[in-house]
Amino acid sequence: MTNDPGLKIVIVDASPLRAAILEAGLREAGYVHVMRLAEHSNLLARLHAIDPDVILIDLEDPSRDVVEQMFQVSREVKRPVAMFVDQSDSSTIEAAIEAGVSAYIVDGLKKERVRPIVDMTISRFRAFSRLREELEQTRTALEERKTLDKAKGILMKMKGLDEEAAYALLRRTAMNEKKRMVDIAQSVITAADLFK
Amino acid sequence: MRRLAIGFIPLTDAAVLVAAAKLGFAAAEGLEIDLHREVSWANIRDKVNVGLLDGAHMLAPLAIASSLGLGHVRVPLVAPFALNLNGSAITLAHPIYEAMEATGHDLSSGLGVAQALGDVVRARQAQRLEPLTFSTVYTFSTHTYMLRHVLAAAGLNPDRDVRLVVVPPPFTVESLRSGLIHGFCVGSPWNAVAVEAGVGRIALLGPEIFGWAPEKVLGVHARFAEAEPDVLRRLVRALHAAAHWSETAANHAALAQLLSSPEFLGLPADVLARMLEGRLNTTQAGQPRENPDFLVLHRDGASRPDARHASWIYAQMVRAGQTTYFPADARQAEAVYRADIYDDAMSSPAMGAPPAARPVGDPVNTRFGEPFTSENIEDYLRRIRSI
Numbered sequence: 001m002t003n004d005p006g007l008k009i010v011i012v013d014a015s016p017l018r019a020a021i022l023e024a025g026l027r028e029a030g031y032v033h034v035m036r037l038a039e040h041s042n043l044l045a046r047l048h049a050i051d052p053d054v055i056l057i058d059l060e061d062p063s064r065d066v067v068e069q070m071f072q073v074s075r076e077v078k079r080p081v082a083m084f085v086d087q088s089d090s091s092t093i094e095a096a097i098e099a100g101v102s103a104y105i106v107d108g109l110k111k112e113r114v115r116p117i118v119d120m121t122i123s124r125f126r127a128f129s130r131l132r133e134e135l136e137q138t139r140t141a142l143e144e145r146k147t148l149d150k151a152k153g154i155l156m157k158m159k160g161l162d163e164e165a166a167y168a169l170l171r172r173t174a175m176n177e178k179k180r181m182v183d184i185a186q187s188v189i190t191a192a193d194l195f196k
Numbered sequence: 197m198r199r200l201a202i203g204f205i206p207l208t209d210a211a212v213l214v215a216a217a218k219l220g221f222a223a224a225e226g227l228e229i230d231l232h233r234e235v236s237w238a239n240i241r242d243k244v245n246v247g248l249l250d251g252a253h254m255l256a257p258l259a260i261a262s263s264l265g266l267g268h269v270r271v272p273l274v275a276p277f278a279l280n281l282n283g284s285a286i287t288l289a290h291p292i293y294e295a296m297e298a299t300g301h302d303l304s305s306g307l308g309v310a311q312a313l314g315d316v317v318r319a320r321q322a323q324r325l326e327p328l329t330f331s332t333v334y335t336f337s338t339h340t341y342m343l344r345h346v347l348a349a350a351g352l353n354p355d356r357d358v359r360l361v362v363v364p365p366p367f368t369v370e371s372l373r374s375g376l377i378h379g380f381c382v383g384s385p386w387n388a389v390a391v392e393a394g395v396g397r398i399a400l401l402g403p404e405i406f407g408w409a410p411e412k413v414l415g416v417h418a419r420f421a422e423a424e425p426d427v428l429r430r431l432v433r434a435l436h437a438a439a440h441w442s443e444t445a446a447n448h449a450a451l452a453q454l455l456s457s458p459e460f461l462g463l464p465a466d467v468l469a470r471m472l473e474g475r476l477n478t479t480q481a482g483q484p485r486e487n488p489d490f491l492v493l494h495r496d497g498a499s500r501p502d503a504r505h506a507s508w509i510y511a512q513m514v515r516a517g518q519t520t521y522f523p524a525d526a527r528q529a530e531a532v533y534r535a536d537i538y539d540d541a542m543s544s545p546a547m548g549a550p551p552a553a554r555p556v557g558d559p560v561n562t563r564f565g566e567p568f569t570s571e572n573i574e575d576y577l578r579r580i581r582s583i
Contacts, residue, residue: 040367042376062364064236065334068267069362093269094246102242 099125151185203252208384216438225430254415261336275413276537283491284402285387288379307564314350331363341512349565398478403489407561410505432541439494501533504559504570
């Protein structure tokens with residue numbers, strides 16, 4: 001499937017889940033040397049020992065500045081490393097930055113050999129952030145559900161309403177006040193706490 | 197209201213930007229600044245490059261390196277405002293400092309500290325011990341050039357006699373504690389954080405090495421400066437007013453309080469106030485070292501980009517072997533510092549009298565070692581044997 005199964009790829013990502021998803025994707029694509037680094041201490045020495053062809057790093061990781069040190073000719077690394085993209089790749093830079101990832105390759109490695117790796121990284125990072133958003137939405141929806149139920153319970157108890165009427169009252173008030181039902185529900189809970 | 201996205205790294209010298217955004221100085225110019233906290237200088241550069249940020253708190257050498265295309269794709273940046281001068285210090289691990297004390301050099305002077313460090317390094321070499329490792333936060337930083345200047349003054353070769361590495365600020369304390377590094381040169385407040393944690397002591401304050409070292413600038417993409425000159429002038433005016441407010445001693449407590457909030461630095465306000473006042477504890481037990489120039493936010497014309505500072509930075513890049521000297525590159529580096537934009541913004545009658553000019557002579561006020569001659573870079577580079 002891939003022309004370059006032997007390229008050594010290092011993933012530097014503090015999120016073990018995302019790194020695992022990316023690693024799985026790269027392995028499926030046929031890359032056999034994929035390593036994950038989550039620990040920061042002595043990153044440069046470890047990169048030196050691994051001697052990767054490609055480094056993929058999470059933008060939220062402060063260690064990007066450590067990796068960029070490798071641009072400088074230094075005895076810490078065997079080969080100078082440069083970001084894979086040149087001026088002509090501005091759309092790829094943009095896509096990568098927006099997805100939250102950056103890529104570095106060993107100097108002299110042909111762009112075409114790295115392109116599929118970078119494209120996959122960008123798409124996995126995007127998929128991961130969608131997943132995280134969905135998870136966040138589900139969590140919020142659940143929290144709101146709980147708030148509504150609690151407020152309904154209070155109204156049922158204090159005003160002697162049945163569940164349906166309590167719900168209708170919350171909804172009507174929200175519409176009149178031009179607020180979200182969950183905000184009205186929260187006010188009911190707060191008020192009830194005050195009257196306790 | 198024009199909204200601007202401005203990036204910053206949580207450091208004391210983000211003060212002027214934070215004050216401009218939060219205390220009404222931007223609003224007075226019809227601007228609304230959304231501050232974006234970033235974790236690396238590389239992110240700052242890349243986000244400004246692709247336009248996710250309109251501008252940022254930037255290491256002055258990073259703005260110049262990007263404009264010259266050193267180490268990365270070329271990103272043409274301009275610096276129309278200097279956010280501060282100075283603010284850095286060198287912190288060393290206790291055993292190293294104790295060995296330096298034993299050399300008999302006068303550690304209250306900058307040159308004495310350099311000489312003592314030189315003796316310690318040479319003594320270790322004679323005993324065939326591992327070379328000492330020092331860190332900065334980015335290769336293209338004033339911190340790197342300061343450290344290299346001190347090492348050179350100690351008679352050492354920074355590339356051969358010690359190891360210079362990059363350690364991001366949040367990892368410096370742990371790296372010093374674990375012995376991964378023996379010292380570092382970084383900006384405020386990280387020296388104080390290491391001192392409070394008891395893992396090291398401050399050996400030298402930045403202004404004891406260079407009296408007026410360029411540090412952070414407002415960096416914006418050249419295409420933004422060209423497309424929206426009026427917005428940029430308003431931003432410069434807002435920063436100027438914020439810088440003036442921030443440097444006023446009576447406002448330091450309020451500024452430290454603002455910066456201490458978790459969305460900015462998330463550190464105790466009293467520690468930050470000491471940075472602003474230039475009163476640093478050098479050890480956990482205290483032993484304050486005072487210097488009114490520790491962090492200069494505005495006074496003596498510090499906010500106006502001084503092209504001589506850009507040329508000093510370029511010369512340090514050559515000195516550090518980061519690039520080869522070309523007269524055209526030197527001019528391009530100087531052109532990153534846009535005093536013309538600053539002056540244009542200040543020409544508004546509302547801004548009052550123009551700020552004082554920077555002092556003449558050595559523009560960085562070199563305290564020991566070879567002084568910088570901006571009028572003749574080549575001569576300077578020859579004196580330090582870099583060309």
